[in-house]
Amino acid sequence: xxxxxxxxxxxxxxxxxxxxxxxxxxxxxxxxxxxxxxxxxxxxxxxxxxxxxxxxxxxxxxxxxxxxxxxxxxxxxxxxxxxxxxxxxxxxxxxxxxxxxxxxxxxxxxxxxxxxxxxxxxxxxxxxxxxxxxxxxxxxxxxxxxxxxxxxxxxxxxxxxxxxxxxxxxxxxxxxxxxxxxxxxxxxxxxxxxxxxxxxxxxxxxxxxxxxxxxxxxxxxxxxxxxxxxxxxxxxxxx
Amino acid sequence: xxxxxxxxxxxxxxxxxxxxxxxxxxxxxxxxxxxxxxxxxxxxxxxxxxxxxxxxxxxxxxxxxxxxxxxxxxxxxxxxxxxxxxxxxxxxxxxxxxxxxxxxxxxxxxxxxxxxxxxxxxxxxxxxxxxxxxxxxxxxxxxxxxxxxxxxxxxxxxxxxxxxxxxxxxxxxxxxxxxxxxxxxxxxxxxxxxxxxxxxxxxxxxxxxxxxxxxxxxxxxxxxxxxxxxxxxxxxxxxxxxxxxxxxxxxxxxxx
Numbered sequence: 001x002x003x004x005x006x007x008x009x010x011x012x013x014x015x016x017x018x019x020x021x022x023x024x025x026x027x028x029x030x031x032x033x034x035x036x037x038x039x040x041x042x043x044x045x046x047x048x049x050x051x052x053x054x055x056x057x058x059x060x061x062x063x064x065x066x067x068x069x070x071x072x073x074x075x076x077x078x079x080x081x082x083x084x085x086x087x088x089x090x091x092x093x094x095x096x097x098x099x100x101x102x103x104x105x106x107x108x109x110x111x112x113x114x115x116x117x118x119x120x121x122x123x124x125x126x127x128x129x130x131x132x133x134x135x136x137x138x139x140x141x142x143x144x145x146x147x148x149x150x151x152x153x154x155x156x157x158x159x160x161x162x163x164x165x166x167x168x169x170x171x172x173x174x175x176x177x178x179x180x181x182x183x184x185x186x187x188x189x190x191x192x193x194x195x196x197x198x199x200x201x202x203x204x205x206x207x208x209x210x211x212x213x214x215x216x217x218x219x220x221x222x223x224x225x226x227x228x229x230x231x232x233x234x235x236x237x238x239x
Numbered sequence: 240x241x242x243x244x245x246x247x248x249x250x251x252x253x254x255x256x257x258x259x260x261x262x263x264x265x266x267x268x269x270x271x272x273x274x275x276x277x278x279x280x281x282x283x284x285x286x287x288x289x290x291x292x293x294x295x296x297x298x299x300x301x302x303x304x305x306x307x308x309x310x311x312x313x314x315x316x317x318x319x320x321x322x323x324x325x326x327x328x329x330x331x332x333x334x335x336x337x338x339x340x341x342x343x344x345x346x347x348x349x350x351x352x353x354x355x356x357x358x359x360x361x362x363x364x365x366x367x368x369x370x371x372x373x374x375x376x377x378x379x380x381x382x383x384x385x386x387x388x389x390x391x392x393x394x395x396x397x398x399x400x401x402x403x404x405x406x407x408x409x410x411x412x413x414x415x416x417x418x419x420x421x422x423x424x425x426x427x428x429x430x431x432x433x434x435x436x437x438x439x440x441x442x443x444x445x446x447x448x449x450x451x452x453x454x455x456x457x458x459x460x461x462x463x464x465x466x467x468x469x470x471x472x473x474x475x476x477x478x479x480x481x482x483x484x485x486x487x488x489x490x491x492x493x494x495x
Contacts, residue, residue: 047328055326062319062326063390069312069319069344070351071304072424078387079424086390087323092461094327126460130335133320133343135392135456167329167336199392203383204349 047097059087096165108152119143120156121236129200130167138196141236145188178217189220191232304354316344353422365409376400377413378493386457387424395453398493402445435474446477448489
């Protein structure tokens with residue numbers, strides 16, 4: 001993503017942030033150069049859809065090894081095609097690597113004379129913990145204050161999909177969604193809240209069934225003005 | 240042992256169990272060669288004949304994976320995960336992913352730790368003679384399992400009820416039985432039946448009822464992507480199957 005523009009959005013003026021984003025998102029093998037202009041980076045993804053088919057056999061073999069390592073009998077009826085199914089499932093759950101924001105967003109930004117808050121809440125989100133490769137899922141609430149440019153509502157949900165269908169850390173996911181909306185729309189402010197349950201904490205480790213992790217990213221006027229933030233928070237709380 | 244099993248299990252139960260294939264989870268033939276003595280010790284009395292619940296793995300004859308097996312297979316599982324990360328287009332050398340293959344391999348071994356445990360170890364001490372023949376229910380037992388078709392989590396709640404026949408079991412042992420069978424690569428139908436059969440074999444109660452209500456991530460996160468769908472399976476054995484009033488009482492009590 002174009003991190004020069006990031007610095008224009010108040011709330012993020014931080015060299016550390018730039019370098020953190022650089023080594024993330026699976027783009028490192030393409031060694032994205034921050035000095036490149038935005039347009040040149042729009043088509044780079046770490047995985048092309050066409051490659052998925054040819055990678056399947058490798059993934060299948062890996063899953064077969066895993067099943068055998070766990071002591072299961074890979075010849076039994078229930079497990080015969082499991083490596084293939086699991087490989088495809090994993091590719092589906094990381095399909096965010098195929099997609100980039102500009103393909104989805106470019107068409108659906110409209111000029112509207114609207115400066116009141118727009119909120120899309122309760123967007124179901126499913127992602128994979130990058131530390132344990134175990135799902136975490138929850139809801140995302142997005143709000144933004146447009147600055148004469150509004151975006152198609154489903155595009156907010158699509159942005160969530162792109163970034164969540166990857167190996168993620170919830171903090172980073174929140175920030176990526178907020179940054180993407182900032183850059184695309186240049187709104188007066190963006191707020192993103194994610195409340196999720198992490199299976200890596202529920203199914204294993206500490207095993208706390210009811211724990212939820214909440215992260216938020218407030219940019220622009222949502223960060224500076226407490227009343228705006230209050231309005232957003234109360235609107236996303238209400239049923 | 241076989242005779243009491245035949246008393247408890249209905250005719251139709253036996254027919255379905257004998258029809259299924261011989262290698263169901265927990266019954267991994269690959270391990271038999273390694274664990275020479277353990278597997279065969281329990282089947283002396285049924286020599287020359289498969290036990291009636293062979294496909295459901297009579298709990299006296301379970302095979303187990305050991306902690307040493309876990310340690311030995313960890314490197315190969317971790318290597319497989321590294322391959323998967325690369326195959327998905329990620330960079331396994333970046334900071335967040337450096338130790339992920341090991342963490343994911345250990346997590347997966349934890350999610351299948353049911354293969355390491357045997358019912359007989361868990362239950363043997365906690366069966367008591369009590370003059371009680373009213374229904375005993377333990378409900379809302381959180382259950383976490385792995386779908387054997389997609390290797391994606393399943394989670395939900397298990398409700399267990401049984402009508403003791405002068406023998407009761409420690410309450411937490413019911414939850415431990417759930418743990419042993421759920422921490423495996425499972426199919427929800429089979430899980431329900433395995434729990435019911437294990438309790439039947441251990442206690443010889445007048446009847447057992449098991450209801451599982453679960454969410455399958457393979458349906459929620461991928462495929463049809465139906466967020467709110469739940470799958471409910473139940474197994475009713477003995478008097479729970481034959482007497483509608485008993486079954487009704489059980490179902491009402493778990494609803495409330």
